[in-house]
Structure formats: structure tokens, C-alpha cells
Amino acid sequence: EGYAIDGVAPAAVALPDSVEQVSRLLALANSQGWAVVPWGGGSAMSTGNPPRRLDLVISTQHMWQVLDYSPDDMTITAQAGVTLLQAQTAMAGRGQMLPLDPAQPECATLGGILATNASGPLRYQVRMPRDLALGMLVVYPDGTVAKSGGRVVKNVAGYDLTRLHIGAFGTLGMIVEATFKVTPIPQTQMT
Numbered sequence: 001e002g003y004a005i006d007g008v009a010p011a012a013v014a015l016p017d018s019v020e021q022v023s024r025l026l027a028l029a030n031s032q033g034w035a036v037v038p039w040g041g042g043s044a045m046s047t048g049n050p051p052r053r054l055d056l057v058i059s060t061q062h063m064w065q066v067l068d069y070s071p072d073d074m075t076i077t078a079q080a081g082v083t084l085l086q087a088q089t090a091m092a093g094r095g096q097m098l099p100l101d102p103a104q105p106e107c108a109t110l111g112g113i114l115a116t117n118a119s120g121p122l123r124y125q126v127r128m129p130r131d132l133a134l135g136m137l138v139v140y141p142d143g144t145v146a147k148s149g150g151r152v153v154k155n156v157a158g159y160d161l162t163r164l165h166i167g168a169f170g171t172l173g174m175i176v177e178a179t180f181k182v183t184p185i186p187q188t189q190m191t
Contacts, residue, residue, distance in 0.1 A: 003039060003057045006050035010037070010057040017062040019137060019145055022046050024172065027057050027143025027182055036141075036144025038170040041083060042103045047116065050170065058174065066090050067177065068151070070191055075134060075151050079178040080111025096182045101131055111175040112165050117167035130166040137177035 003013050016022045029036045034055035039045070041061075059082030068077040071094040078087055084105040087098050101120035104109050108118065114136070119128050135149025148161035165172055 002030055003042075003059070004075055005037065005045050005054060008051050008054045010054040012055065013039075013057045015059050015062045019139065020100060022058060022063075022139045022174060022176055023143040023145055024173035025056070025058055026139050026141055030062045030143065031143045038111070039121065040115070041104070041107035043102075043108050044112060044116045044118065048078065054143050056156055060109060060176070062174065067180075068075065070151075071095050071096060073151070074182050077135075077174075077177065078150060079106060079177055080109060080114075080175050082110050084108050084110065089108055092185070095185050097185045098180055099125070099132065110178055110180075114166050114175055114178055115168065115170050133162050133166060133178055134155040134181055135179040136162050136165065136171040136175055140173040145176075146173070149179065 001009055003010050014025050016025060026036065026122055033039055035051065035053045036056045036058060037054060039057045039059040041139065063079035063081035066076065066078045066082060066087065069090060074096065076087060076091060076098065084098065085102060088109060099122050100113060101114055101122045102118035113129050114133060117129055134151060138146050140146060
């Protein structure tokens with residue numbers, strides 16, 4: 001019941017902790033014709049129409065690791081279940097931040113922020129999440145794992161597949177890892 005969307009409860013909830021587990025789950029769901037919903041922190045689950053059916057929720061709550069943080073390169077790579085607050089805390093000691101400010105940073109996950117293209121007032125200064133994402137790892141409905149972009153600012157030649165998934169609400173594939181460019185923490189902030 002804790003994973004119900006607009007009163008529609010899933011038949012099952014999976015809590016994978018690796019890309020491989022997500023890949024196997026999506027491949028199984030695809031072969032069985034199950035209706036699947038990726039679930040980050042749950043802060044935007046009421047967006048859109050109620051689901052007609054919900055067979056499987058795949059939660060990223062056990063995918064909460066920061067995989068790489070390079071303060072000198074000003075980049076951070078994390079699994080999709082890392083909350084914005086966790087990412088900010090990991091970088092605060094080095095005087096850096098991920099300049100995103102969607103509602104509920106304590107439960108909004110990086111994967112969910114990208115999937116919904118969620119933002120707050122900082123978007124007027126540093127633009128949208130799609131402008132901060134350098135690369136990502138996505139698992140497609142058939143279980144195929146695809147990487148797009150990279151870990152450096154100038155990394156795309158041709159069509160930028162990273163941006164394709166941002167704001168797609170998980171309809172094209174499930175974001176499992178992402179790399180962002182970070183900025184120094186400003187001395188003062190006002191809204």
C-alpha cells in the first residue's frame with residue numbers, strides 16, 4: 001500500500017541494489033507484459049493520470065551510493081536512489097553543490113529529479129536539471145543497459161541521448177546512474 005499510486009496498489013514491489021538486478025527485473029516484466037513503474041523517493045508519483053494497472057514497482061531506495069565525486073573536475077556520479085540532500089552533504093565539505101532545488105530534497109532522488117525534470121527557483125540562475133546532467137546509465141524495458149554522455153563537460157558528439165530521458169518520467173527507460181556537473185556553494189543566497 002505504501003507504493004500505491006492514486007489508489008492503485010502494485011501487485012509486487014522490487015528493491016534492487018544493482019544495475020544488473022534492474023536489468024533482470026525489466027527483462028522479466030517485459031517478457032510477461034507487466035505494467036512497471038520506476039520509483040525514486042515517491043515525491044512526484046501523483047503527477048499524471050492514475051495508472052490503469054500496476055503490476056510491479058521498481059524502487060531505487062537501495063541504490064543510494066555516490067559512485068564518484070571529483071571536486072577538481074567539478075563532477076559527481078551517483079546511483080539513481082541517492083537523494084539530493086545526500087548528494088549535497090557529500091559535496092558540502094569541499095565547498096561544492098549540485099545547483100538543484102526541487103521540493104523535498106530529503107526524499108527527492110537524483111534519478112527522480114531527472115525523470116521528472118524537477119526544479120525550483122534556481123532554474124532561473126543555473127537552468128534546468130537537463131542542463132546539469134553530463135551522462136547517465138539507463139535500463140530499457142527489455143533489460144538492455146545503455147550508457148550515454150560521460151563524466152566531462154564536453155562529451156557529446158551527435159544526438160544527446162542523456163537529454164532524451166530527462167523529463168520522460170521513466171517511460172523510455174529507467175535511469176539507474178547519473179553524472180552531473182557541480183558548482184561552488186555561493187557565499188550568500190536569496191530567493
